[in-house]
Amino acid sequence: MNHLLTLLIALPLASALFTYAAPTRYTRQLALALSLIPLALCVPLFQHFNPAQPGLQFTESHAWLPAFNITYALGIDGLSLPLIALTALLTPLCLLASWGVQKNPQGFFASFLALEAFVIGVFAAQDFILFYLFWEAMLIPMFLLIGLWGGENRVYAALKFFLYTFVGSVLMLIAGLWLYSITGSFSLELWQNTTLTLGAQKWLFLAFFAAFAVKVPMWPFHTWLPDAHVQAPTAGSVILAGVLLKMGAYGFLRFCLPMFPEGSAYFAPMVFTLSAVAVVYAALVAYVQTDIKKMIAYSSVSHMGFVTLAAFSGTVTGLHGSLLVMVNHGIVSAGLFLGVGVIYERLHTRQLAHFGGLAKIMPAYAFAMMLLTLAAVALPGTNSFVGEFLALMGSWPTAPVYTAIATSGVVFGALYMLHLYRGMFFGTPSETVHHHVNDLKDLTPREWLTFAPLLALIPLLGLMPSLVQNLWQQPVQAISQEYLPALQARIAHQPGMPIILPEAEPAPEPASTPLATPIVSQTLTPTPTTTY
């Protein structure tokens, strides 16, 4: 039990090597079987996870480079656990969806398993260097997946993806080294308990923001995403939308809000603005796309706008909503990208104009996509509704204007999704459909298998979101207690912004938390406190 997280990281890595070395005939079956092990390991993870316990669980810590105080430190809390589980769930589905990969399948499946290892590592790392290592390592298999198995313009997209994320993370690295220079440690837990002055927090926030905003991606740092999605193979898109984007939002919740609460509060209006713009802007841009994969890519940008808006609202409701949207978007967008893959395999086109009338020709596919579409427009009863509802409701007290703008996103969201669905499934079949009518088989059992877990999760989490919500009660309370007072002070200082205090939840600050640093002090006086 003590090494469960190490196992979750090491096993996929070993599987990757094993898959690469094994004979080509069995690559797929082998990779799929091996990818089921981490999924199975999630069962004890959930069993032994105690949601009521504050702080980290399943912690592991070994000195790694003692000279620099770098440790191999792992540990998870309610923020990481659902994302790790999502990664472990999506990976086998992605492998199933990639059954048809012809070109160098060993490399493909090995890259994918390595990707899984690194992503889980990001969510489990509790040492900055380790975190950074996984964060950057994750780029390599993803870069390969897009660059080698992507579409026509894959090299451009892969480079764009790589450079964007890399530039952002270099700034994060500098900020991390600076934090090390004043705290003498890379431990994330220690950093969280360090009080910094506002001036320092501002700079640190901006440096970390650069890394995370690109990853989320927030407007206007989002343009790498549509290209990456369009060029990536189906499975790459699924994991990209399903999990990789969440790494950015996870970073905000793990680093920015708890470590630099005043700095985050200082820049919160900016984040609100960018989020509200992202919601509306990306939804509108999605509406005029002709490539269905691009549409769904832009829809991701739009949905992640809800995530960042609600995260920075700082209310308990908002943070719950933010995390729920992350999980739900991971399920729904993954399903939608799988759906795009299904039709691309048959028609070798992604142009909306090349479809039409598919409801009659592929009724089962039409059904699966309808369920996903309804979830994407956040229909109550589907999983997305509770997330968006809580996200917007939680943001309303702290940022009413931005929330009102973002709420209009539910209209535009419905606009492009219904437009997409109509174009694909309703109306009369296009010429392309006519030409390939014999290739248009309905969902195969393998495809059903890839859809089924996601489709089942839609109503399940729609009616019982508490299944995942309970996991993050503790961290959500903790983040809100740290950050919300700072945000309220920030809003109170800003003229012209309505002072609407959130619902009765700002719990009294524990006296031990050295939060009440005077915001006016501008000197760099680090006061490392080790209260853990």
Place this chain on the structure above:
Amino acid sequence: MSPLAPHIVAQLTALAVLLPAMGALLGAFTFLLWPTLKAKLEAHDAHTHHEPESPTAPPIAHHAAMALTTGSVLAAAALSWWLFVGLNTGTISPATTHWFTWFSAGSWSVTFGTMLDKLSATMLIVVTTVSACVHVYSWGYMADDVAKRRFFIYLSAFTFAMLMLVTAPNLAQMFLGWEGVGVCSYLLIGFWYHKATANAAAIKAFIVNRVADAAMLIGLFILVQTFGTLTYTEIFTQLENQTPTSLATSSPISLAALLLFIGAMGKSAQFGLHTWLPDAMEGPTPVSALIHAATMVTAGVFLLCRMSPLYEAAPDVLTIVGWVGAITALFAATVGLTQTDIKRVIAYSTCSQLGYMFFAIGVSAYPAAMFHLTTHAFFKALLFLGAGSVIHGMHHEQNIFKYASSGYILRKLLPVTYVLMWLGSLALAGIPPFAGFFSKDLIIESAFAAPGNTGIPLYIIGTLAAALTAIYGFRIIFMSFHNPAKTSEIVHTKTPNTKHQNTKHEHTSTPHESPWTMLAPMLPLALGAVLGGYLLKNMGTLEWWNGAIVIHHAHTALHNAHHIPGWAKALPLVLAVSGIALAFYLFVRHRNIPQRIAQAVPAAYAFSYHKWYIDEAYQVLWVNPTASIAAFFAEWGDKRSIDALLNGGASTVAGFGQWLRQAQTGYVTHYAFAMLLALTLGLGYLLWKVM
């Protein structure tokens, strides 16, 4: 007889709600047993587009699904009536139960539950009765459709969502039903998905409702912020405890009430957000009867009645509600006068009648609104099903002018439908003793009796609209059924016996009366349209509602409605009767007069015919700008600004590197010169700073 235990009542209520859901689910299981096969599509020939042949499934699949859904809704209807009667006789007392937590965050949570009181019981019988009739009717109407089981599943799913909406104990669960009916409406409007117009109408309905729902969502956020809960009873208790003076000035309450009303305007197709309803007539006619006449569109009225304590605390919003309702009532009536599609006329009529309900709410006459909602559900569903019967008989022709010029004497060919349509239209026009008379007159009288100065203008508008209602209502009857026969085709009209001998031939030419599966379900509705008003007239009193509706004691409109002058009471009826007479004169006796009127005042005619040009205005105001902005963002925002900036940045860096490389010449003199330059500049800067 002692009252039933509350938990049993709650379970029975939940059962009534869940029965249609079970029907829909079981119906959906037929897809597992007998999946729809892939439609056949002929090999493509470069120049001709072949419609795919419809997907197939064995008849038993359809019949199983139809029986399951219809049966479950019939059972739900029986249960609902039992609950309603029980509430009225006192054997059942109102009960609210919470089943399990849906979601929670921090200090507040939302639970699933059921709420049974007079308000939800009334909606239960309305919804389940109309739904059951429509289910049975659809056996006949949709008999030839290849995807009819899907139709029945949608219908039952809709019924479930609607019942969820009306029995929810909190606004979040209500919203679940609210959006659920919206999506079922979307699916059913676009049921014939190969039709481009149907798809467009379906999307339009969904999007317009979403606009309203976005406003409503913000209203919910404000309610949570103000009251810390979305549960009705908790909100109402807090409202009660507040002093009246603080209420009048409490802006969050007014704002929340206004935003919820905007949501209601969308669902109930009030002026400004009504544009989707006429287009929704693209759906099959049973859908129009169930969703777009009797139930879903009344959800907004129901919501406002349910939230009556909130609206009583926001009198300024009530004034807005009243005026929006009155404008809608008049607007839709004027448009209804000139439309040619039989279903669109009835759709505008629905719009107009919903306007009446809102203006009743505007003068705090919630019971009158609910009473009219109930009677309207019966006679309007009857009218729609009657129209469906005519359309069915006329082989999907919907233009009343085509009926008029067809040469068939429809009143002889479709005698049962004809009689039923008369009953529905009399009820619509408000002729005693039909149902509409009781409820509509109560609304108009309440307006007259309303305190303050909004009452009289509303009364005038309502009376005027009543006259117009009679005219357009009977325009349908007279244009469709009272036609001069063409001599050559009289032969078809007088011998119904020949029908059976050559059905095939008859089916393609002569209009025919609908099968009994379609006529029989119209009878209960006709009964409601004839007797409903008299039997349920206690609904018009506040006492009947037993606390489910709250009216501020200063809002006396309903109370004083019976004490208004006799002429004011009689005026709407006199105008309605004259309206019918005028319609008879214009559309039976002198059919050329309407045309001449149209030619005499072309602008007014065009204004009415083009629905006040609201669709056109929205096209210019909203649709086109949205599309342009979206295209602008995609082209100039993403491609030419952000990407160009970054690509530009990248090439700048590359260029700078190139330029910088040139400096690395290797000549010592160049380096020395550079050092000298830097030194000079540095010293100069220092000097400048010092001085």
